[in-house]
Amino acid sequence: MTTQPAEQETFAGMPTPLYSGSPSRLMAWLDCPRRYRMQYLDRPRPAARPQRAHTSVGIATHNVLRDFWDLPPEQRTPAGVAELVRTSWIDVGFRDPEQSAAWRMRVREVVTDYLRTSDRERQPVGIERSVSLKTEQVAITGRIDRLDDRDGELVVVDYKTGRQVPTDDDARTSLPLALYAVACARMFRRPCRRVELHHVPTGTVAAHEHTEESLERKVAEAESIASDLRRADADYAEVGVESARFAPRPSALCSWCDFRAHCPEGQAQGPEKSDWAGLEPYASTDRRDS
């Protein structure tokens, strides 16, 4: 009996098995196949580096923006936000307690300013809502930061907390946002074409209005990535880490990669960033950010 090559795991005429995964999984593969392998396939999973400060800031900010909508309307105030920031704060990855305290104050200010521009009376349709999308080839599951109802149409909102201010082009090209829009339209049986990236520190909103055609193209893109992943995963199941499909893809991202300690090619890209290097330079006395 001959062994069937991993990429031909189905018999002719049989439907292609569904590839199940999240948009993050698809994007991890595009960023770097080796990182994808370490994150999703290797077991035991290689130890990831400790959490960085900007990740702590991002998680805390998302949690505050989630819990804000559970507050009764009369508590949706700056004091209510301050209390949420206090209870959500994650004191991990900062240089010292002073830097952590300064950033906690900063998050309180930027979230308060961001929410001032929001309609606090209009409850979103969903907060950190899990959604799924199934086609003939993929089953995608993910979680949306916020889903709004704007005059009968659904709008997918994703919060951004990093240094980079997203552009309309980022919203247009985002695969996860497009997949979420398709999933929401199917789940709620309502139009959902608009996707938005809300940059919390600046209050900037980057947006794109998809068409049926552009959403179809995004679904096809996801199916194409999933097709590559199906072959790669099967090859890994057959030959493990010896598989040639998981080549490293060194780039500027290596300095931030959680698995850099297990990747000589990534280490060759330059020194690792400090735990707090992802925090944007702080305006006042805090100048030692990198």
Ligand code: SF4
């Ligand atoms: S360090 Fe760079 S090349 Fe290595 S796994 Fe991470 S992202 Fe990929």
